[in-house]
Amino acid sequence: MFSRLFGKPKVEPSTLSSLDKLNETLEMLEKKEKVLQKKIAAEIEKAKEYTRAKNKRAAIACLKRKKLYENQVEQLGNFQLRIHDQMIMLEGAKATTETVDALRSGAVAMKAIQKATNIDDVDKTMDEINEQTENMKQIQEALSAPIGAAADFDDDELEAELEELEGAELEEELLKPATSAPPSRVPPAPPIPTQKHPQTPQKATTSQNTAEEDELAALQAEMAL
Template sequence: MFTRLIGKPKADESSGALTTMSLEKLTETLEVLERKEKVLERKAAVEHERAKAFSKAKNKRAAIQCLIKKKRFEEQIEILGKSQLRLHDQMILLEGAKATTETLDALRTGAAAMKAMQKATKIDDVDKVMDEINEQMENMKQIQEALSNPIGDGFDEDELEAELEELEAAELERELLQPVTTSTSTSAAPVQVPAGVRQPSTRPVPEKRSAEEDELAALQAEMAL
């Protein structure tokens, strides 16, 4: 997919192969020139030795001819040296261009991958995933709250408090009404008795003593004796 998005993979492959072939060709040519240079250096050295020999033999003309050959060999060696420098420069440029191309290809591939990922990841999908996560978190929160509630009979606390208030109000009302009822009974108006009717004795009826009072009376009687 990435190679399709990049654009022209065949052209890129051909360019890379051409660069590799060019570097190989330059390397081979450089090696050939170096071998030729060594051969020419040996030939120049030979002509130098021959010139020395002819000079010792007093053969001036032959010595000059050897020096001329030596100069020609040295000129060719210089040309080969310059050619080698050009080949080295070309190889450096090609290697730099190859590195730049590979870097650009890598960047292009990364950009295509990023574009593909962004295309596959839509903002609506992100919002949907976040909504699902929030919903799951809310459900989990409700479950935890439900599990944390105590297990009971389920009576409504408000109803229980209202009933308790009614009981307290009734008890308070009973306490307030009790002394009013007692005073009313003690201060009741006397009953009118018709003439000729004998009124019953108003002597108070002796109250029944308690057991404690009986015991106290018995004790006082014993002490009197």
Template sequence: MLKKLLPKTKSKKKKEAASSALPTLDQLHETLEMLEKKERFLQKKSSAEIEKAKDYTKAKNKNAAIQCLKKKKLYETQIEQLSNFQLRVHDQIIMLESAKATTDTVDALRSGSSAVKAIQNSLNIDDIENAIDEANEQTENMKQIQEALTTPVGALADFDEDELEAELEDLEEEELDEELPEAPVGISVPVQQAAKGTSSSKQASDLTELTKLQAEMAL
């Protein structure tokens, strides 16, 4: 029972220390600001005593000038003490900020680890395999749906692909024939054109004989 209570107590102390870090840092910064203001004030006092000492020296008042220099020395001693105080406060601020950063980092890592454990505990290998199987099944179903949508139906399904291919080849041959240049003069024409010329000559000859026969009958 005591072992169970000890970790909670330590954790509680860590949280309390972390929560008190911010107010302590604020207090240290305020103290540092106060020390800096006092230092600036004493530096002005010291500078003023130097100016007074110069004026007394010009006025041949040696004792008054020495008194001003003594005050300046006192101010300089206080300024040195304030500088040491500021260094100590700076050191505390740095140490506390570093400790707070370390605590925050550990807390973040601990929270991340707890989150990962919670996710791992919520999953098991069977759930993962089932999810993968469902995804594969849905993918296969989608493929079948797409294939069904692209399959020709109705009038489109009755078309003969071979017949369409043959018709396309005929169209390509006709287009190729139209693109061929005409044969130059003196070069034999294709057989088809020659046959066409022979047929025209025969028709002309038959027309001539018919005209001649009609003239003889008229006589």
């Protein structure tokens, strides 16, 4: 399918050799362009010298040669553009070819895997895996089953006995506060301290009253002002 769409890649000339050749040509054109640029600069300097020497004919000849060099530089620039365009196309074609080859290789590998893998074999393998899983589950159940004296125990009787123990423990917890709880004690109220008024001499009281009266009279005088 891919060969019909894109065709088979050619062996000669290969894409890599073509790109190498184009790179060599591009380098050669760039070198020639540099040489021509130097010649153009030299002709300009000569024309300036002849102009200063009043040799108009020689100066014009230098300018003519400069024009010829400039035309060659322009041609080299066009060649370089064409080579760049060709290189881009070849690189794109190379990427396309490599992509097609990779897809073709993947398709061949997938076809080989499909031929090597039969759906019946896959189903058979899955059945074997499921069977082994079931056998392992049965082995684990057999190993975890009680043996000896533990096999004679009745689970219902053990659960009933456990319920009786739980009921007795709950009853004991309910009765414990009524029988063993210590009597509550109310802390006694702290005693109210009695305030003792110190007895002061009558003379001190009289002097204090006189001082307060003087202070009050001074305050009234200030307010009057």
